[in-house]
Every structure is written in structure tokens, then in C-alpha cells.
Amino acid sequence: MASSACPDGLSAVGILYQAASMVPLAHFLATALLFLVVFLYNFLEIHLLGDLFRGCRGDPVVLTFNSRSKIYEGVVSKCRILHGRYLASPWLSSPHLQTVFLNFFGRPPSVVYRRKLFSLHDGETVALDWLLTSDDDRTPIAVVVPGLTSDSFSPYLRHCAYSIAKHGWHVVVSNHRGLGGISITSDCFYNAGWTEDLREVINYLHQEYPKAPIFAVGTSIGANILVKYLGEEGENTPLAGAASICSPWDLVVGDRFISRKLVQRLYDKALAIGLKGYAQLHQSTLTRLANWEGIRKSTSVRDFDNHATCHVGRFETVDTYYRCCSSVNFIGKVAVPLLCINALDDPVCTREAIPWDECRANKNVVLATTTHGGHLAYFKGLTAKSLWWVGAVVEYLDVLHSSPFMHVQKKTQNFGMHHSLESDIDKVPYVNIVEDGMVAPIITEGTNLVTKDDLHVDRLSYDSNKPEVDGVLSVKKSDPTENIIGPEPVEPAHKEEAEGITKTIHDMTAPVKRSLNQLSRRYDISRWLLAYIAIVATWPLLGSALSFVFRKKLRGFLPVAWLRR
Incomplete structure (x- = not known):
């Protein structure tokens, strides 16, 4: 039986170790550095050699x-x-x-x-x-x-x-x-x-x-x-x-791509960290609307969308959100x-x-x-x-x-409704506008946010009769009494009773009016259709009020039995 040992008593492994020890350490370091460069060149998808080969064109x-x-x-x-x-x-x-x-x-x-x-x-x-x-x-x-x-x-x-x-x-x-x-x-x-x-x-x-x-x-x-x-x-x-x-x-394809390789998963985690940082600035709202514990533990954009976007935007699944919103x-x-x-x-x-x-x-x-x-x-x-x-x-x-x-x-004419789906959250370098108009990053997050109360403005005015100064939008307080239609004038004898009825009707129909205004702004539905719905919905109160206010004027036209009701 042939022996695996060499004549000098060393095994094959020993001979290899002895040969390796004779190679200078600098050669090993150079080889390791070469492998590292090749790895990074491919991992980072560097194309410098390709550019040089094409003459830097x-x-x-x-x-x-x-x-x-x-x-x-x-x-x-x-x-x-x-x-x-x-x-x-x-x-x-x-x-x-x-x-x-x-x-x-x-x-x-x-x-x-x-x-x-x-x-x-x-x-x-x-x-x-x-x-x-x-x-x-x-x-x-x-x-x-x-x-x-x-x-x-x-x-x-x-x-x-x-x-x-x-x-x-x-x-x-x-x-x-x-x-x-x-x-x-x-x-x-x-x-x-x-x-x-x-x-x-x-x-x-x-x-x-x-x-x-x-x-x-x-x-x-x-x-x-x-x-x-x-x-x-x-x-x-x-x-x-x-x-x-x-x-x-295509957000569905993009979601699959960003979780595929190691380098893409690094981007995914970085974006998730940014989104969670943004969510913390609006924690009070998101705690009420979304799954805050899930948001806090999110490690990817998909996790964040699952716990935040789908809850706030009322999407059934993350893929449903991605499919609906893909351009x-x-x-x-x-x-x-x-x-x-x-x-x-x-x-x-x-x-x-x-x-x-x-x-x-x-x-x-x-x-x-x-x-x-x-x-x-x-x-x-x-x-x-x-x-x-x-x-x-x-x-x-x-x-x-x-x-x-x-x-x-x-x-x-737009008869349809825009399917502009609701909500999501984003993040990143927040800015603060200082008095001289310069844009600067906010240092302490959460304390320098501008709230609606800080603006001292209810809305931006679109008054075309007022000229702009240096391109600045004119701002004015909205008058809560504007565009409010008053009640019909009534006879002095019934003034107090009519005012009481009018106030009651106004209190009861105010929520309906607000809902109709929101529908009109959001979906651009015809105001005539909304007016018809309002009249039908409030007719019992409105009809009683009108019959009381105009009782004397209608005596010559309506049967006596109707006026006694």
C-alpha cells in the first residue's frame, strides 16, 4: 500500500504550507486587494474600464x-x-x-x-x-x-x-x-x-x-x-x-426589484428609514389612522405601505395600491x-x-x-x-x-370622477424659511414645524382685481359672513316666529349643506343635482316653514282645509 507521506516525512498539506510560507506577505495582501477590487467593481456596477475602452465617448x-x-x-x-x-x-x-x-x-x-x-x-x-x-x-x-x-x-x-x-x-x-x-x-x-x-x-x-x-x-x-x-x-x-x-x-415590478438583490435591499431599508422619520413628525395623526406599531417596526417600503398607506388610503392590499397608482x-x-x-x-x-x-x-x-x-x-x-x-x-x-x-x-365637460387615490407618507430633508427668505434645513425635528395656526392665514386670495407686489400672492382673511344667503323678508307680525323657525332649519340643515359642498368640490357633480337632493331630503321641514311664513299670502289660493293642517 502506497504511503501518502513524502520521503522527508511531510504530508501534502505540510508541503503546501511550507511553500506558502516562502511567499512574501505583500503578495498575499496584493492578491486579497485584487479580489476585493474585482468584487467591488462588480458589486457597485462600476463601468470605468468600459468608458476607457470606448475612448471616453x-x-x-x-x-x-x-x-x-x-x-x-x-x-x-x-x-x-x-x-x-x-x-x-x-x-x-x-x-x-x-x-x-x-x-x-x-x-x-x-x-x-x-x-x-x-x-x-x-x-x-x-x-x-x-x-x-x-x-x-x-x-x-x-x-x-x-x-x-x-x-x-x-x-x-x-x-x-x-x-x-x-x-x-x-x-x-x-x-x-x-x-x-x-x-x-x-x-x-x-x-x-x-x-x-x-x-x-x-x-x-x-x-x-x-x-x-x-x-x-x-x-x-x-x-x-x-x-x-x-x-x-x-x-x-x-x-x-x-x-x-x-x-x-410600474410599482408592482419596482417592489419586486427593490427586494431582489443585496444592494437593492439596502436602498429599500434606507427609504424605509426615511419614511419612518417622516411618520414620526406626524405621529399624532398616524397613530389614530394607521397601525403605528407596524410603522415603527417597518424595515422596507412595502412594510410601511402595508401599515400606513393601506390604512390611511383604504387600500385592500399593498399590491392593490401599487396597481392602482402605477403611471x-x-x-x-x-x-x-x-x-x-x-x-x-x-x-x-x-x-x-x-x-x-x-x-x-x-x-x-x-x-x-x-x-x-x-x-x-x-x-x-x-x-x-x-x-x-x-x-x-x-x-x-x-x-x-x-x-x-x-x-x-x-x-x-367632465361627467366622471377622478380616481385619485388617497394618502401615503414621505419624508426627508425638511426646510425652514427664515426671515430673509433663505431655505435652511430644520435642525430639531418636530419642534419647528409650521402649523395652520402659525400661518395666520385662512386661505390664499384669488382676487384678480388686487395687483401682486413683486410676485407675492396676496393673502387675506376669509370673511365667514361672505356668500351667506339670508332668509326671505317676512311680515313684522311674524318676524320673531319666522326667525326662530329659520334658525332651527339652519341648525338642522347645516350638516347637509357642508356635505353637499364637500361633494361638489371633490367630485364636480352638477350643483342642480345636489340642490334637488337637498330639497327632497329637507322638504318636510322646508315645506312646513314656507307654509307658515306665507300662510296669509296663500289664503286666497289654497283650500281652507289645507291651511288648518
Whole structure:
């Protein structure tokens, strides 16, 4: 039987150990470092070597559009940036490095917002942060819709607002309810499909600035909300054009993607931490409306939506919420010129959800995809001081504004109801507007929130007869006695009795009136139909009151038996 031992008495393992001990330690460290670099290169999806191999020319922008699209022929075909290439900053040649750098640093330009507080129909207050460039009432206005965990102070929004304003346009960042340092004052939270707030803001801007063309730019979840709004409104929107940046498109697909790999799960946990931080600022409301213990223990966006969004928005399941709010279901009904930009290596919004065929089928939509870019990052140049997508959007809006292809609102009678689903919660850098108008982050969370009582304003006035000063919205107290219709004049002999009956009727019908007013504002139902319902519902009281008040006047017309009843 052959022995496994060597002539000198050492085993094979011993010989290998002896040989390894003869190799210098520096060689082992170099090998370990090489394996680490290879691992990180693949884990972080770095593409520096690929960029160098292609001569640092970048990858071409791929455009998807309908072959008969006039928007492409008349607008996008004239955009130099969209027909060029995108090359990421060499030291940020990874979607993860770009995304992380954007959120923690971003190198945003300094901006000074002018804040206006806007009161929504349900009594909620949102912050509109403006960058005003001129007093001309024809100056174009760009409405910017933030993402899931963003407000006007976020770096990428400051990049966008600054570049558009530098081009001579007015910019207004429409912060979501509960964000931007404004506390929640109602039981309604926004979610990924909540379009009511955006609809009210756009309609208000159209009323206040009828001569100015209005455009919109949506980012991340804000892009999903914007596209859903455009699909709901169709031809009826006052927007002249829009741009969607890094939209998640299909929330069901995105939910599966963000929980698939280790690196995506890290983003999922980070977003969940941000959402829980936001929820803590509104804990008193969410404790009453949602499952607060479940919110506190949430470790993913799906967990948070299950314990918060589904409860507040009354969705049966999380997947029901995702399906109802996905903008992919509305892209086919978009009737305004829409540019959509997505990066194929987006670590948050997967390429699997991009609606290639739906965009190609709609003549009003042009989809631009790039190989690299990360999520809302797209840093370019050695210094990484600018974002590629911002330049592309500014050029697109400028060409569209000077073309005959801007959308013009076509008023259509709306018999249906908007299925703008209720609530969700978001978070992130909260801001405080100091006396000089500068936007600064709030240091102590929960103590510097602006409440409705702090505003000293009941509503924003839309009085067109009162001129604006330096672009500031005129604010006035709402008079509770306005628009109240008094009772019919009665004879002096019955004045006291009539007043008592009128007061009783008013007390009993006030809840009905409030409900009808809410229905009318929310669902846009015909007021004649609501008046008919009101009369039928309150006829016993109303009929008795009228017969008593007009008893003497009706004696010559009605039988005596009727008057004795």
C-alpha cells in the first residue's frame, strides 16, 4: 500500500504550507486587494474600464417614439443633448456612487426661494417655493414635482430649479403635503398616485397667470404622479408640456426589484428609514389612522405601505395600491408633449418597468433612455458640478416653448370622477424659511414645524382685481359672513316666529349643506343635482316653514282645509 507521506516525512498539506510560507506577505495582501477590487467593481456596477475602452465617448441616448410623432419631428429632433451621448464623471462611474453622492453631497447651486403657502380644498396647506425672474405675466412657469423623500431643498431639485430659472423662466417647486416643514392638518396623506394636490396647484397657477404657458417636471415618484395626472386629464390639462425623470412606472415590478438583490435591499431599508422619520413628525395623526406599531417596526417600503398607506388610503392590499397608482396604466392617455428620461442602470427604478411599447404607441410621448446615470444623478464632467438630465430638460422645454406644438387646453365637460387615490407618507430633508427668505434645513425635528395656526392665514386670495407686489400672492382673511344667503323678508307680525323657525332649519340643515359642498368640490357633480337632493331630503321641514311664513299670502289660493293642517 502506497504511503501518502513524502520521503522527508511531510504530508501534502505540510508541503503546501511550507511553500506558502516562502511567499512574501505583500503578495498575499496584493492578491486579497485584487479580489476585493474585482468584487467591488462588480458589486457597485462600476463601468470605468468600459468608458476607457470606448475612448471616453460615452453611450448614445436611445430615443423611442412613434414614427408619426410630430413632437419628435418638431421638438426633440432639434434637441442637441438628446441626440448626443452621456458620459458619467470618471470618479462616479457607478450608478450607486452617483446616487449616493447626489443625496449626501450633490454640489447644488445656492438658491433663494420665495415661499407661498397654498390652501387646498380640504383645508390642508402645502408650500410652494418660487424662483421668480421677471414681472412679465407672459414668462413661462415650470412646476417641479419632488420625489418620494424630497422637498425643494433636495440637491437635485435645486440643480433643476436653478438651471430653469437661469434660463429666464419662473420656477415653482410644489412640495407634497406634510413636507417642506409644513405639518399635516388633515386626515389625508399623499401617495404615489395622489394627483389632487398637483391638479389644484396647476389649476390655480393657470387662473392666476392665464397668459403664461405652464410646464411641469416630475422626478421619481413625482414623475409617476405627474404622468398619472396627465393621463387622467387628457386634453383638459392647462399644461403646455411636461417631462418625466426616472419614473418608477410600474410599482408592482419596482417592489419586486427593490427586494431582489443585496444592494437593492439596502436602498429599500434606507427609504424605509426615511419614511419612518417622516411618520414620526406626524405621529399624532398616524397613530389614530394607521397601525403605528407596524410603522415603527417597518424595515422596507412595502412594510410601511402595508401599515400606513393601506390604512390611511383604504387600500385592500399593498399590491392593490401599487396597481392602482402605477403611471404605466395612464401613459396611453397623455395628450401633451411629454419627454421621459430613464437610466437603464437605475438602482431604484428598474428598467424592467419601463413601458417601451406604450410610449411608442403614443404620438405625444418621447422616451429617452441612457445606459448609465443612476437615480436622478447623471453627473457629468470631471468636477461633477452639473446634471445631464437637467440640461436635457431645459433644452427640451425651450425648444417646445418656441414651437407650435405646445398643448392648448381643450375644455371638456367632465361627467366622471377622478380616481385619485388617497394618502401615503414621505419624508426627508425638511426646510425652514427664515426671515430673509433663505431655505435652511430644520435642525430639531418636530419642534419647528409650521402649523395652520402659525400661518395666520385662512386661505390664499384669488382676487384678480388686487395687483401682486413683486410676485407675492396676496393673502387675506376669509370673511365667514361672505356668500351667506339670508332668509326671505317676512311680515313684522311674524318676524320673531319666522326667525326662530329659520334658525332651527339652519341648525338642522347645516350638516347637509357642508356635505353637499364637500361633494361638489371633490367630485364636480352638477350643483342642480345636489340642490334637488337637498330639497327632497329637507322638504318636510322646508315645506312646513314656507307654509307658515306665507300662510296669509296663500289664503286666497289654497283650500281652507289645507291651511288648518
